[in-house]
Amino acid sequence: MLITNPNKPDNPIVFANEAFLRLTGYSRAEVLGRNCRFLQGPETDPADIARLRDAIRRRAQIEMEIINHRKDGSKFWNRVLISPVFDKDGRLTYFFASQLDVTLERDRLVRLEKDRDALDVALDRRTTDLRLSEERMRFILTGARLGSWTLTFPDLLLTCSDISRRHFGLLPNEPFSYDDMKAAVVESDRLRLEAAIADGRDEATELELEFRTRTPAGETRWLMARARPHVDADDVVTGMSGIMIDLTDSKRNEEQRHILTAELKHRVKNAMATVQSIVTQSLRNAVSIGEARDVISARLQSLSAAHDLLTRENWNSATIPEIVTAATAPFDIPKGARFSIHGLDLRMPPRATLALVLAFHELATNAVRYGALSVPSGHVVVDWDVVKHASDDMLELRWHEFGGPPVAGPPARRRFGTRLIEAVLAAELNGKAAIDFRPSGLVFKIVAPVPDQDKIAATAEDEEIFRRHLASE
Known part of the structure; x- marks a missing residue:
């Protein structure tokens, strides 16, 4: 003092x-x-x-x-x-x-301020790290289309990310409670979901479950939920958090694979049956091994051409101009000199395409051996149109030979080729087919219902969507 x-x-x-x-x-x-x-x-x-x-x-x-x-x-x-x-x-x-x-007091104060500043720096760093971690996690979840969700116990308070809400067909700002989620799950899967959540709450077990939901728009979706329970210091489960994955596309692709496999087996069996029939009938009607070999080879080439045509169109369909051109191309030399082809651009389903190619090939082979194509001046007109029969629109398709040698009449014995043209083609097109052995030249005509063009287009679109899904995987 x-x-x-x-x-x-x-x-x-x-x-x-x-x-x-x-x-x-x-x-x-x-x-x-x-x-x-x-x-x-x-x-x-x-x-x-x-x-x-x-x-x-x-x-x-x-x-x-x-x-x-x-x-x-x-x-x-x-x-x-x-x-x-x-x-x-x-x-x-x-x-x-x-x-x-007050030096000691001031020193303590300075140390406290330094410690506080250091804590502020550490807190800022941890806050930044946490924000970056959340941004990385959000980027990963968004990129992988993974939704996050949390359910608390015992109040069953559900919190969902925007992606999880979209999985259920909802907008980000729409309310979505645990009861809403249960109501959205297909009834047969709802009990399994509730049981899995109860096990997580009572036994602290992790949850992994696939289930179906119905969106407000009526779409059925496949989802998979994974979650891990939260356990406090007293070993009480206070909730669970996890991710939600939309499996709908994967499930559809899996279903399409099964369909494709079954369809492939069906097509292979049909192809083998067709080959077996061609070989058996050709051998039965041949007079020599050489003739049988030539006939079988020609018919198998025709079958191969039909398959090539359908393969280019992804086995969906083919137009009649494509079918006629594929079947007659080996005989139309020079191109356009021996065949006149004209008609509507109608599409035919796969089985009808195969039958038509084989039939036209058989007609062309016979024309080369006996009919209009056996002489330089002969030619063939192939045309078709949609004609009203009673109350139905019917496809009328004609093969008409001109300029060949006179036709003496129907052969004494109906060969396999004739039966293939008339019976098999009529059955595949659900119509009537007939060969008229006119003296001026053979005429073949088939009348059948017009294939549903919208249905063929829809089938083609569905298969194209499926193939794009496969290509994207």
Whole structure:
């Protein structure tokens, strides 16, 4: 504690107690009669000195912390309280000053501030890491079309990401509770879902389940949910969190694969049956091994041409111009010289396409051997149209030979080729077929229902969508 006299020059110290002397290291003789400024040093803030002097000048009380220096030059934080003392007439007589060393307190405060700053930096870093981790997780989940979800126990509060809501056919802002989710699940799968969630709650088991849902638009979707339970310090399951995956496309592709495999087996069996029939009938009607070999080879080439045509069209269908051209191309040399082909651009289903190619090939082979194509001047007209029969539209297709040798009439024995043309083709097209052996040239005609063009197009579109799915995997 100090007392100074402002009424003397330079406001000298007139009293200093022992505590002040111990604090500063000075003796009483070194202190008395001096201004307090001797405590200031190189690290004393000039701004603090100015504040102190201003208060003294205004005769005002001031409390502040300032760096002072001891006799040995060491610094310390001094908490100073200076208060003016007035006599009964209001005249300033003394200044009372107390000092308190608060260096340790200030050091602790500085350390606390440094620790706080370090914690702030660490918190910012962890917050940034967490935000980046969440962004990475959100990117991964979005890219993989994985929805996230959380279900709390015992209140069954469901929280879903936007992707999970879309899996159920909902918009991001639509309400979606646990009861809503159960109601969306197909009834036969709902009990399994509830049982799996109950096991997770009661036994702390992980959940993995495939189930079907129906969206508000009526679409059935396959989803898979995976989740892990949350267990607190008391081993109580407080909820579970996991992901939701849309398996609909995968399930559809799997179904289409089964259909494709079955269809492939069916087509192979049909092809083998056709080959077997061609070989058996050709051998039965051949007069020599050489003739049988030639006939079988020609008919198998015709069958191959039909398969090539359907393969180019993904086994969906083929147009009648494509069918006629594929069957007659080996005989139309030079191209367009021996055949006139014209008619509507109608599509035929696969089985009808195979039957027509084989029939036209058989007609062309016979025309080369016996009919219009056996002489240079002969040619064939193939045309077709849709004609009204009673109340139904019917396809009328004609093969008409011109310029060949006179036709003596029907052969004495009906060969396999004739039966193939008439019976097999009529059965495949669900129509009537007949060969007319006119003297001027053979005429073949078939009348059959017009194939449903919309159905053929829809089938082609479905198969194309399926193939794009396979190609994208």
